[in-house]
Structure formats: C-alpha cells, structure tokens
Amino acid sequence: MYEGVRNVLQKYRSGKLPKAFKMIPHLQNWEQILYITEPATWSAAAMYQATRIFASNLKEKMAQRFYNLVLLPRVRDDLAEYKRLNFHLYQALRKALFKPGAFMKGILLPLLEAGDCTLREAIIIGSVLARNSVPVLHSSAAMLKIAEMDYTGANSIFLRILFDKKYALPYRVVDAVVFHFLRFQSDSRVLPVLWHQALLTFVQRYKADISTEQRDAILELLKKQYHPTITAEIRRELHAAQCRDIEANELTSNHMVVE
Structure with missing residues (x-):
C-alpha cells in the first residue's frame, strides 16, 4: 500500500x-x-x-x-x-x-x-x-548556540536576522554574543563585511544592554578588526550608548535622593 x-x-x-x-x-x-x-x-x-x-x-x-x-x-x-x-x-x-x-x-x-x-x-x-515571528525563547537558545560555533559567514547572516527581530534578550544571551565578537580580538584574518554588519546591528539594537566593560572591550576590538565605512558607525553607536550598569547606578542614586 x-x-x-x-x-x-x-x-x-x-x-x-x-x-x-x-x-x-x-x-x-x-x-x-x-x-x-x-x-x-x-x-x-x-x-x-x-x-x-x-x-x-x-x-x-x-x-x-x-x-x-x-x-x-x-x-x-x-x-x-x-x-x-x-x-x-x-x-x-x-x-x-x-x-x-x-x-x-x-x-x-x-x-x-x-x-x-x-x-x-x-x-x-x-x-x-x-x-x-519566532518566540524569543527559541531564538535566544539559537543565538547562544550560534555564538559558540566556529565562525562562518552564514553565522553572521543568521545572527543579524535574529538581532533585527529586536527581542528583549536575557543578559546571558547578550553576554554570549559580546563574547562571540570579542573572540576575534586576536584573529589575524580579514573578516568579511557580513561580520562587521552583524556587529553593527547588534550594537544598534542592544547597546543599552551591554555593560561599560563590554563596551570598552568592543571599542578595543575595533582597533584590530576595522572596516572603512562600518567601524566608524559602530563607534558612534557605542559612544552614544547608555550602558546597563550606568542605568542601574543612576536608578540606585535616584532612589537614595528620593529617600
């Protein structure tokens, strides 16, 4: 049959x-x-x-x-x-x-x-x-996994698509993605435009969710991994960032003033 x-x-x-x-x-x-x-x-x-x-x-x-x-x-x-x-x-x-x-x-x-x-x-x-539409839970899990993989251009494409969905990501995922990019600090390869575009999209969407320390580390990374047009844009976004620990400190100090 x-x-x-x-x-x-x-x-x-x-x-x-x-x-x-x-x-x-x-x-x-x-x-x-x-x-x-x-x-x-x-x-x-x-x-x-x-x-x-x-x-x-x-x-x-x-x-x-x-x-x-x-x-x-x-x-x-x-x-x-x-x-x-x-x-x-x-x-x-x-x-x-x-x-x-x-x-x-x-x-x-x-x-x-x-x-x-x-x-x-x-x-x-x-x-x-x-x-x-994809639920944030499944996308977050996928981002964590992709961030840990060996680098290929395809990884950058998928990361960028998931960043563009503008989820409110758990800090654990944000940290994993930051670490993914920082791994290229000592990489001697000339990274493709896709990598720089993915980093730019990440910074545009999640600059408020990274810590000051992470922001400084990414700025350091940009000295090593440079792209003539995209890197300046990433720097501008990072310098304008209100990082998560700054916000937390402001909230605490405002709270003390109110008391």
Missing part, C-alpha cells in the same frame, strides 16, 4: 493526498513507513503537504527528526541544483516554523554545525526566519 502512496507522491501536484499517508504521524513505526514512500523522490508540492501534516501532528522531537532527515536535505539539494529554491519547498520551510523548537534544532543548527552552509542557503533560509 505504501509503495502505491510513493508512486502518488512522486507525481503529486495538487488535490487530496492518500488517506494512508495522513495516517503516518499516528503510527508507532512512522519513520520506517515514511522511508517506504521514499521522501527523496517526492515532488516539491508533496513535500509541502507532508511538512504541513507532520508539523501539525508530530510531537516536537519527531517533527525535528522529519525536518532534519527529510526536509533539510531536500532544500539543500534543490538549492545546489537550481541555485534557487522551489516555491513549494520555501512554503514547506515556512510551515516547519509552526514548531519553532523543532525548526531550530532540526534545520537551523544542524545546517550551521555542518560548517558548509553557503551564503545562498543562509540568505534564503534566513528570510523564512525574518518574515515570520
């Missing part, structure tokens, strides 16, 4: 899916059954419908496996072959965000951890994050 379903999914364009396929998320051995249908051969439209069904009916852990083992390889193959992403696969990624935790752990982090994420992949998958 599932080999029959496979034949339908290979040619699927639109309309109803076989009932047997919709049953897969509810089966105990759903992964085995899924592989009988050979996901690598599905049409892009079938992949979108499958993602819809799995995002709604699987638990987070299972959805994460589906995203990681089926959806992510398909998206990467499509981009490698056609240099652009099929519309149905793009919609599938948007649907996958329905379970943000599974999206981060099944698509975003494995993609970056592989270390071979191309800038094209980062921009296209990043645009899915940029266009849709």
Whole structure:
C-alpha cells in the first residue's frame, strides 16, 4: 500500500493526498513507513503537504527528526541544483516554523554545525526566519548556540536576522554574543563585511544592554578588526550608548535622593 502512496507522491501536484499517508504521524513505526514512500523522490508540492501534516501532528522531537532527515536535505539539494529554491519547498520551510523548537534544532543548527552552509542557503533560509515571528525563547537558545560555533559567514547572516527581530534578550544571551565578537580580538584574518554588519546591528539594537566593560572591550576590538565605512558607525553607536550598569547606578542614586 505504501509503495502505491510513493508512486502518488512522486507525481503529486495538487488535490487530496492518500488517506494512508495522513495516517503516518499516528503510527508507532512512522519513520520506517515514511522511508517506504521514499521522501527523496517526492515532488516539491508533496513535500509541502507532508511538512504541513507532520508539523501539525508530530510531537516536537519527531517533527525535528522529519525536518532534519527529510526536509533539510531536500532544500539543500534543490538549492545546489537550481541555485534557487522551489516555491513549494520555501512554503514547506515556512510551515516547519509552526514548531519553532523543532525548526531550530532540526534545520537551523544542524545546517550551521555542518560548517558548509553557503551564503545562498543562509540568505534564503534566513528570510523564512525574518518574515515570520519566532518566540524569543527559541531564538535566544539559537543565538547562544550560534555564538559558540566556529565562525562562518552564514553565522553572521543568521545572527543579524535574529538581532533585527529586536527581542528583549536575557543578559546571558547578550553576554554570549559580546563574547562571540570579542573572540576575534586576536584573529589575524580579514573578516568579511557580513561580520562587521552583524556587529553593527547588534550594537544598534542592544547597546543599552551591554555593560561599560563590554563596551570598552568592543571599542578595543575595533582597533584590530576595522572596516572603512562600518567601524566608524559602530563607534558612534557605542559612544552614544547608555550602558546597563550606568542605568542601574543612576536608578540606585535616584532612589537614595528620593529617600
């Protein structure tokens, strides 16, 4: 029966899916059954419908496996072959965000951890994050993880997209990101524009959440890692910053005056 379903999914364009396929998320051995249908051969439209069904009916852990083992390889193959992403696969990624935790752990982090994420992949998958709302908890966890990874241009793209969402981030995440940038203090590489842009976006959004010490450390870093147009802008933002410890001290002194 599932080999029959496979034949339908290979040619699927639109309309109803076989009932047997919709049953897969509810089966105990759903992964085995899924592989009988050979996901690598599905049409892009079938992949979108499958993602819809799995995002709604699987638990987070299972959805994460589906995203990681089926959806992510398909998206990467499509981009490698056609240099652009099929519309149905793009919609599938948007649907996958329905379970943000599974999206981060099944698509975003494995993609970056592989270390071979191309800038094209980062921009296209990043645009899915940029266009849709993601709960702050999942984004914060992703930022923490990305900040600890070895550096690639793709990391900067995703960090910048997440900074631009203007979350109220926990100080722990802000500190991790500051430390991520400070690691390049002793790096002899000429860092790409993407790195400088990510730092600028971070400083613009979170200059009030860093401590004076961190601000001074970033200013020191700018002497080593310099970009002719962006660095001056970062300095200007930092000099205008009202750091978090200054605010805290002012509040305390105002409180004493009131008393």
